Amino acid sequence: MRTHFIAIGGSAMHNLALALHSKGYVITGSDDAIFEPSRTRLEKRGLLPEELGWFPEKITADIDAVILGMHAKANNPELLKAQELGLKIYSYPEFLYEQSKDKTRVVIGGSHGKTTITSMILHVMNYHNRDVDYMVGAQLEGFDTMVHLTEENDFIVLEGDEYLSSPMDLRPKFHLYQPNIALISGIAWDHINVFPTFENYVEQFEIFIAKITNGGILVYNENDPEVKRVAEEATNPIRKLPYHTPEYTVKDGITLLETPEGPMPIEVFGAHNLNNLAGAKWICQNMGIDEADFYEAIATFKGASKRLxxxxxxxxxxxxxxxxxxxxxxxxxxxxxxxxxxxxxxxxxxxxxxxxxxxxxxxxxxxxxxxxxxxxxxxxxxxxxxxxxxxxxxxxxxxxxxxxxxxxxxxxxxxxxxxxxxxxxxxxxxxxxxxxxxxxxxxxxxxxxxxx
CATH class of the missing domain: 3.90.190.20 (Mur ligase, C-terminal domain)
Structure with missing residues (x-):
């Protein structure tokens, strides 16, 4: 499948390009600026554009899919050419859904904590040699890329961003994934250039819940009053699993998490991270990891890049x-x-x-x-x-x-x-x-x- 990326140098976009390249796709792309580490990583795989800029002549009728990054403008010359040729144009999240519509989709949403929770889940899965597809917003220890896509894996874990999908698609990204299992970690007004009022921002999470497949699961942080409210008011036929910050103590600079087997030292710290851990535990248990195995794995989690x-x-x-x-x-x-x-x-x-x-x-x-x-x-x-x-x-x-x-x-x-x-x-x-x-x-x- 021949796929062209408009704005291939972005953090998310270049990781998707690498993932599709590993899957056997023929990848091309353009951008007007590409910084590290994207530049070196694309170059290593032979995917770095020969020169910077937009080149409509790259857009030909034999391209199966064009993926449009948020960095590209609506008047981008390559986008205009793709539209003229009637090519299939996807936003980043739209294409991820296409890649995962036959899988069990696990989507982690929230104003904060979603990268950490997604990272915790992937760490636990990796620790126990459970291979899953994924998309996460940070580079993780033990993982080569931030995106991994296969034909055979049953689960895909997606970090669900509430920001817009593309210049052509003004829906929040997490509205496109239609989760089978979803989590909301917290709601605190953000992206005011797109959501000018708090009520408008909260509405995006209500829509996200409504997009959960019938019979699906919503895991939600009951310590957050707004999350608790929107979760409890949702009327679609889903199962709701609340979580809260677990008991813990701090002794000599070490955080000890209370578990059924007694206090357990962990690498991450802070009430918000312990709260994230509780959400990750519910998700992992619904993906087939029992509680004891979760604790064994999470004890070695050191955190996501740039997160504490x-x-x-x-x-x-x-x-x-x-x-x-x-x-x-x-x-x-x-x-x-x-x-x-x-x-x-x-x-x-x-x-x-x-x-x-x-x-x-x-x-x-x-x-x-x-x-x-x-x-x-x-x-x-x-x-x-x-x-x-x-x-x-x-x-x-x-x-x-x-x-x-x-x-x-x-x-x-x-x-x-x-x-x-x-x-x-x-x-x-x-x-x-x-x-x-x-x-x-x-x-x-x-x-x-x-x-x-």
């Missing part, structure tokens, strides 16, 4: 980076690190980087998000605000939004880097937490390792 990822440790000092950017995730991550290291000075640094976080009206959602930190730092780039064509965000707006008088604010990448390099690491120890979906204007995280 330890990047350095030296004596009493430790540094983590995390993808957290939404208010609820920032709050949960900050509390988790403080709970894990209560005797250390927690320096929490948050970059406001996304459309929502740089929106002056949305900023008030961050009130209290950094309260668990001993030292709270916010970084944002005025250039990023300009690029996203948003109204200017001021120091005063940020200070008022977080409602913290001692909040430290940086707008200059060099000044923020200088701050990190001259931190005083006191004798009682420091826990440095770097939260961002960006890189603080060019911060080299490898250099941070030398600071401790």
């Amino acid at each position: 990822e330890k990047i350095a440790e030296n004596g009493r000092n430790v540094a983590y980076k995390d993808f957290a950017h939404s208010p609820s995730k920032v709050s949960a991550t900050t509390r988790a690190v403080k709970e894990q290291y209560p005797d250390r000075t927690l320096i929490a640094c948050l970059e406001l980087h996304t459309y929502s976080s740089l929106n002056a009206e949305f900023l008030k959602e961050y009130e209290g998000a950094l309260d668990a930190a001993d030292v709270a730092v916010v970084f944002y780039s005025p250039d990023a605000v300009a690029i996203k064509q948003l109204q200017e965000v001021t120091y005063d707006q940020i200070s008022k939004a977080f409602n913290r008088e001692d909040l430290i604010i940086y707008t200059n990448p060099a000044a923020f880097k200088d701050y990190l390099y001259h931190l005083k690491y006191d004798t009682k120890g420091v826990a440095l937490l770097l939260m961002s979906s960006g890189n603080y204007g060019g911060l080299n995280f490898d250099e941070v390792k030398t600071l401790l």
Whole structure:
């Protein structure tokens, strides 16, 4: 099957291209910018476009499928040519559904936690040599790609993103998967450029539940009031399985999970991660893994890339980076690190980087998000605000939004880097937490390792 990718360099798109190439498909693609690690990974398989740009002459009548990435615009020359030729054009999630419509589809949704939960499930399956198809939003230890597709596997595990499918298909991605087994981890308003009100955002999860196949299963986080409400109000014929944060203790920097066999040390920490673990357990049990086997496997799970990822440790000092950017995730991550290291000075640094976080009206959602930190730092780039064509965000707006008088604010990448390099690491120890979906204007995280 000959398949062409418009915007092949994206994180999700290049992984799908690699997966289809491994499956025996003939792959071509284009993009106007391809960064690492996509570039090297595509080049290694012979899939890197010879030159950057859009080339409508690549679009020919013998192409079986065109897959359109979110990065491509509606007036993309290759897309226009494909439409002119009447080729079958898929969004990324639409094509994944085509690949999985004869499988049992397990879809993990939620405003936060979905990558971690999906990663936990795949770790457990891999530990017990259960081969499944999958799509996950982070690179996992022990897995070559973020997408794996076969003809023979019975299950496919999909991370269900609520963002739009493509420039042509404005439905949220997770509306297209029609799960047999679904999970919702949490609902906290996000993507305000697409969902301008909280009610509109919540509605997407109600639609997601309605898309579960008749007789299917909904696993939901009953600790989240909004999730609990939409799950309990759903009337379609499905089975509902609630989960909640399990009992655990923290002793000498080690989290001990309460299990039927007694306290068990685990690698991940924080109430939100233990909550994620409880959801993953229900899913795994419905995929044929018994409780004892789940606990055996999850004890070795170290976390997904960029999700509370330890990047350095030296004596009493430790540094983590995390993808957290939404208010609820920032709050949960900050509390988790403080709970894990209560005797250390927690320096929490948050970059406001996304459309929502740089929106002056949305900023008030961050009130209290950094309260668990001993030292709270916010970084944002005025250039990023300009690029996203948003109204200017001021120091005063940020200070008022977080409602913290001692909040430290940086707008200059060099000044923020200088701050990190001259931190005083006191004798009682420091826990440095770097939260961002960006890189603080060019911060080299490898250099941070030398600071401790």
